[in-house]
Amino acid sequence: MNKNYYAILMAGGIGSRFWPVSTKETPKQFHDMLGAGQTLIQKTFSRLSKLIPVENILILTNENYNSIVLEQLPMVKQEQVLLEPAMRNTAPCILYASLKIQKENPDAVMVVAPSDHWIEDENAFVQNLQQCFDFCSKENALMTLGIQPTFPNTGFGYIEYDKTDSNPMKKVSQFREKPDYETAKLFLQSGNFLWNGGIFIWSVKSITDAFEKFQPQMNSLFQKGFESYNTAEEKSFIADNYSSAENISIDYAVMEKASNVYVLPAIFDWNDLGTWGSLHEKLPKDDNNNAVVNAKVLLQNSSSNIISTAKEKLVIIDGLEDFIIVDKDNVLLIYPKSKEQEIKGIVAQLQ
Numbered sequence: 001m002n003k004n005y006y007a008i009l010m011a012g013g014i015g016s017r018f019w020p021v022s023t024k025e026t027p028k029q030f031h032d033m034l035g036a037g038q039t040l041i042q043k044t045f046s047r048l049s050k051l052i053p054v055e056n057i058l059i060l061t062n063e064n065y066n067s068i069v070l071e072q073l074p075m076v077k078q079e080q081v082l083l084e085p086a087m088r089n090t091a092p093c094i095l096y097a098s099l100k101i102q103k104e105n106p107d108a109v110m111v112v113a114p115s116d117h118w119i120e121d122e123n124a125f126v127q128n129l130q131q132c133f134d135f136c137s138k139e140n141a142l143m144t145l146g147i148q149p150t151f152p153n154t155g156f157g158y159i160e161y162d163k164t165d166s167n168p169m170k171k172v173s174q175f176r177e178k179p180d181y182e183t184a185k186l187f188l189q190s191g192n193f194l195w196n197g198g199i200f201i202w203s204v205k206s207i208t209d210a211f212e213k214f215q216p217q218m219n220s221l222f223q224k225g226f227e228s229y230n231t232a233e234e235k236s237f238i239a240d241n242y243s244s245a246e247n248i249s250i251d252y253a254v255m256e257k258a259s260n261v262y263v264l265p266a267i268f269d270w271n272d273l274g275t276w277g278s279l280h281e282k283l284p285k286d287d288n289n290n291a292v293v294n295a296k297v298l299l300q301n302s303s304s305n306i307i308s309t310a311k312e313k314l315v316i317i318d319g320l321e322d323f324i325i326v327d328k329d330n331v332l333l334i335y336p337k338s339k340e341q342e343i344k345g346i347v348a349q350l351q
Helices: 040-048 063-072 090-104 122-138 181-190 204-214 216-223 234-244 250-255 276-282 337-350
Strands: 005-010 057-062 081-084 109-114 142-147 158-161 170-176 193-203 261-265 291-293 296-300 306-308 314-318 323-328 331-336
Touching: 005 040, 005 090, 040 057, 040 063, 040 109, 040 122, 057 063, 057 090, 063 081, 081 090, 090 109, 090 204, 090 216, 090 234, 090 250, 109 122, 109 204, 122 142, 122 193, 122 261, 142 158, 142 204, 142 250, 158 181, 181 193, 193 204, 193 250, 204 216, 204 250, 216 234, 276 291, 276 306, 276 323, 276 337, 314 323, 323 337, 331 337
Parallel strands: 005 057, 005 109, 057 081, 142 261, 291 306, 296 314, 306 323
Antiparallel strands: 109 193, 142 193, 158 170, 158 193, 170 261, 323 331
């Protein structure tokens, strides 16, 4: 394995649209959402370790989840777990992790990957990642893996690339915000738009240079602690300074400002598992399009539902169509799939 390859695994989100399974105490990345025998973070770590040395995979998470990470990934040492004392979106934590890596290995090339996505063909993922690593090892490039859109999704941002570019790595023209349905249909018809899957690849030099150029204030804040990184003093520096960083995503902070941004259209099947509906898409279905996680079911006149319970729980349903049925501890959720985006608001009300 190449000792210059690193990964930053993003595992700090709350995943409130997957309530009541995903909670603030135990978010969705720490659950086996598909009943596959591994949690989402375990699956992602395993996929990355096909190409990246285990000791070079850093996990970025909230300090509340430290013990869960170490329990679910026993091969990881404490120093590989970077704890955010405050939620500040993706740019500050990526800069922090990148400077740590730069101090250890200035020749590093890295991937930044969410911990809660589902990728079916892992060999195709590794093949695409290797292509990106090869490119970023030679070029001053900020890369992202773009996902081939399969329908006009209004829940994702899009990446537009130059139609005339015949290279495998396409120069990005611009990032586009989540569109309305008609705009999303136009994007698909154009043929040069990809979903933004939030997977980034770059050399440590390219990304730290970009932060220096586009986020001088944030860069200055984290550079102050450079001498402390990878030492016993790092923890107190981060505790004292991290919350002063601007709350901003890597897309806004760097990617939308830089001119050296490239995208590789991915060849693997991908799902961001953002909602119960997206989970329904990935699960095996019965003849009536019902998907089941763990439960034993007796279904009559029921179609297009997703049912998730404790293992072997018997669930009997008659006359339900397109519903989310989730039984978890002391909560039972029965909710129309068409209104799944509102679950996040319900969680906020309950809190």
